[in-house]
Amino acid sequence: MKVLHLVSAYPRRQGDIITPWLIETIRRLKEKGLEIVILAPSYKGLTSHFHEGIRVERFRYFFKRWENLTHEETAPDRVNRSIFYKLLVPFYVFFGTLKTICLCRREKFEVIHVHWPIPHALFGLFGKWVSKAKLVLTFYGVELRWVKQKYPFLRKPLKLLIGKADVVTAISTHTRNEMLSLSDRPITIIPFGAGLDIQEKPATPATPPELLFVGRLVERKGVSFLIDAFNILSRKLDCRLFIVGEGPEKEKLIKQVAELKLGNKVIFTGGIPEEELAWRYQNCSVFVLPAIIDSKGDTEGLGVVLIEALTYKRPVVASRVGGIVDIVEDGKTGFLAPEKDSLALSQAIEKLLTDKNLSRRLAEQGYGFVKVRFSWDRIIGQILEAYRK
Template sequence: MRVCFVVSTFPRFTGDPEVPWLLETVRRLRAKGIDVEIFASSYEGMEPHLLEGIPVHRFRYFFRRWEYLTHNEGATNKVQRSSLYKLLALPYILLGALSMVRFCRGRKFDVFQAHWPFPHALFAWIGARRHGARLSLRFYGAELVLAEKLPFVRSFIRAFMKRADTVDAISTYTASRARQIYQRKVAVIPYGSHLEISVEAGAPRERSSKRREILFVGRLVERKGVEYLVRAMPLVRASGVEAHLTVAGNGHWEKEIREAIEEKGVGDLVTMAGRVSDEEKASLYKKCDVYVHPAIVDPRGDTEMLGVVLIEAMAYAKPLIASDVGGIPDVVKDGETGLLVPEKDPEKLAEAIVRVLTDPTLAEKLGKAGCEFLQDYFSWDRIADSLIAEFRGEDRPADAEGCDDDPGR
């Protein structure tokens, strides 16, 4: 079977921090005999290339120096922030469609899958029509947020949801938002972690001090809610718990986070580590005592649609604390694989952090249960098998039956 992934963003090189889980998805499918090629946008003039033997066709849509609508941050977020990005969207759509027509010559695919269906469903539909192939849509959520603000985006998505042979989403929450646009079956097929996890990853570490380590990893954007975690740190200190927070990542919201650190006087309790390599990130996961993800629903209505960093922390058998928003409850089962707290609530965050850090039995229980849940629901074999069954129009394997509903069922 030959499948074409139609995407906005795809890693430019091995180790690229952009959507590494998408590259891992392709690796896993190819290992199971599925021949996958990528149709993606260019970035600053980047030409078609091979990545680990995977053909990546890059379509050009503007002058080299201005080709940055995608990568480094979601295109839908950029479009909502700046008129310049809105201007880039039109040539992106027109030239993407024309490039797909040319791309289809001399190639044959059985399935075209549009990731982030606005506007990529159009490109995938053109390919599917020309090849008599199946059309599949895969929702990550950003395009659904945009659809709530722009009626023409909503109409676009509805039209292609009607035409698609299959539709899936990465979380229960994302699937429910897609069904609000057009009522049809939307399978829930998550992604997993691309990190190589060693067998020692979840082993207890030796402590050289009483200080406990709190970790956050992710792009520093408003919807991550990191400033609320910073504001919880004085409350953690006031409880008598000696704890330190490491924030790993970068982004345009860093200024606001640093202002919160200064406002609360917790510069000695918080380290801003910046963007870290996979090796450094693995070390941070291994050393931390609790992973905290204080996501919020931002003023644009955007939030965490799943949370790959939560999945990564699970692999290290770390207890999780996260906000009860978006797709996070697919990962964090309150009281089972972690603790859920209300968004934008430093007091509740602090209470949960203190509870986990002062109760080793609870921390171990949550970490172990999370690791077991990861090995079941977020295993790459299960994810790849579910996608392959979808591509073939088959019922998914028995171990994926929960994909259409609550994964914690």
């Protein structure tokens, strides 16, 4: 089976860390015998190339110097920030569609798989007409919120495009529910980005206990509420909070820690190597994802870091938002707290730190759940089934 994947970004060179979960998905599909071709936008004149044995076709859409709508930052963020990037969009859509048509006329694809369907579903639809391939659309959530809040005039065209697809998938129950206002057609949940080689990993919790957050330091991650929760907790218990990641909110969060006089109890590690990250997971007593619905209406599409923590059998606490509820069932696979509620967050963490039996039970149950639900074997099986429909 020959499959064309339409994406908004793909590694430009070896070592370029872009959507690693997608790279792994492609690699595993290739191992199943599928012939995969990637179509992605150029970046500053980048031409077609191979990445880890996969052919990556690039489409040029503007002069080399300004060809940076994607890759370094999400296209919606760039478009929202600058009139120049808004003007780039028609060029991107026209030349992306043209490249898809040419590619599908030249080669015979059985499936065209579109990731981030705005605007790539349009590319896929033209490819479907040219090649008679099946069209699969995968929604991640952020593109739906973008349309609903910023560009509501795109709702009807998007609904029409969804209606033309052979299979539509969403990464979580939350994303599927967001799509119900656009379409009542069947939507398959496939948690792209969540596939892990899930096997029990060693855990050696530190003394004093360590709390861990891993993620990009942006508003929707809710780290400021975690710091407030830790401030409440640290008055009762001797513990430490490790915040792993970089992002635009970092300086603001460092200032918050200083104002609360938390000193060396809150440690910002920045980005760290994979080996050190594994060690952090092993050392933590509780993993926390305090996600919120941010000022733009964006939130967690799934929360893959929770799955990662549970593979180490670490108990988790998270907010009851977005796709997180597909991973954390309150009182069974972890604890859920209302978003932006630092007191509730601190109380949930305290329960786990002070009740070792409870902590162990939730961690075991969480591990068992993700081992069944989010393994690579299951996810790749679901993708192949979607292709065969």
